[in-house]
């Protein structure tokens with residue numbers, strides 16, 4: 001048994017050098033679950049800590065593809081199968097130049113606890129490539145996806161590992177990967193989620209993460225007898241999660257005033273209503289443009305070049321872009337501008353200093369593992385529908401999603417209550433951990 005979380009982190013750092021995001025993710029979980037380990041000798045004697053931070057399998061492969069000029073390119077593909085104690089591996093694929101082994105290990109590690117929180121039988125995994133989809137033609141995207149799946153297909157399957165989308169991987173990419181998988185295996189199975197509605201996809205899956213993060217914020221607000229009505233909300237990102245968070249917040253009576261991408265933020269003090277959201281969806285999903293173009297269409301809006309949304313006044317903030325996009329200073333600025341509720345659509349968007357600021361100031365702080373679990377939960381519902389070979393209605397899936405988000409909130413309250421305050425970080429980490437650790441023990445040393 002390690003004496004302190006710090007001792008254990010030294011082991012993790014020595015064993016996984018040069019992977020700061022992975023260290024950050026492990027540190028946070030270990031700090032939360034440490035008292036549980038200390039009070040339960042069974043976790044110590046089974047050496048659960050060392051076992052749970054080691055991926056069951058890490059697959060790294062070469063992806064070669066030709067661009068439109070016939071030039072041959074090489075990228076690196078990955079699949080990290082982290083833990084299958086409670087179900088087949090499940091987690092998204094990310095195509096972004098920042099992808100590397102450490103980033104995917106952090107995401108796969110988080111996924112294990114997130115999937116456990118959903119109440120569904122899903123193990124944890126993550127994968128992707130350092131391929132940059134920006135500026136690529138349709139043909140280039142398709143060829144890359146095909147060549148990526150040529151190798152990945154050997155390692156996944158509907159009862160083994162079921163990938164989905166993430167940054168840079170949406171319905172288009174899932175379609176290309178599904179097409180080649182089907183051809184290679186000669187089987188039409190639910191091997192990916194986020195599929196098109198006509199070929200096995202679930203209603204509400206595209207909306208699920210954005211809706212879920214909003215439902216989670218709604219549950220947190222309820223603990224203070226509040227709701228979204230009349231609240232000003234800042235959102236970062238302008239991709240899948242951000243778009244549907246705008247839609248749900250607006251439907252619940254909130255006013256979303258920002259969206260962003262990696263170049264900058266747009267600030268629309270009049271609010272991004274449904275008509276403006278339709279414009280954003282067309283801009284980002286069809287024309288693949290930059291968020292800056294919003295200000296050409298809506299002249300009242302400002303473009304803040306190179307800035308994130310956290311300097312804008314709001315009561316609720318929803319970080320929905322990427323990891324480490326909200327610093328300790330940003331957290332202080334948000335609080336001094338009146339923000340008291342933060343629900344994370346992205347994975348690990350808040351730096352550790354920011355997390356401490358939120359907790360110290362008793363902000364309603366819903367960490368990504370809990371708050372953005374609606375996406376994978378609805379992927380789980382897609383898998384169920386595929387197995388049963390039927391499709392549920394929009395209403396049915398949305399009701400189940402809403403129930404799952406409520407149940408995750410309850411789990412966080414159960415494990416995270418500290419007097420009057422709910423520490424959702426602690427609640428999510430312990431709630432997710434216990435189920436996986438117990439399953440590992442019950443399955444013996446494997």
Ligand code: NDP
Pocket residue numbers: 165166167168169170209237238239240241242260261262263320321322323325345346347372373375376
């Ligand atoms: P998309 O690719 O649809 O959108 C990503 C958005 O984030 C884009 O606006 C992108 O801008 C921005 N972004 C990416 N990298 C950076 C960066 N380094 N700095 C600033 N902005 C950046 O991805 P999703 O919406 O699917 O995912 C967003 C987040 O939500 C990720 O953290 C993901 O892991 C998490 N998540 C997603 C789920 C899902 O179901 N899709 C489920 C659970 C979590 P740009 O175009 O400039 O790159």
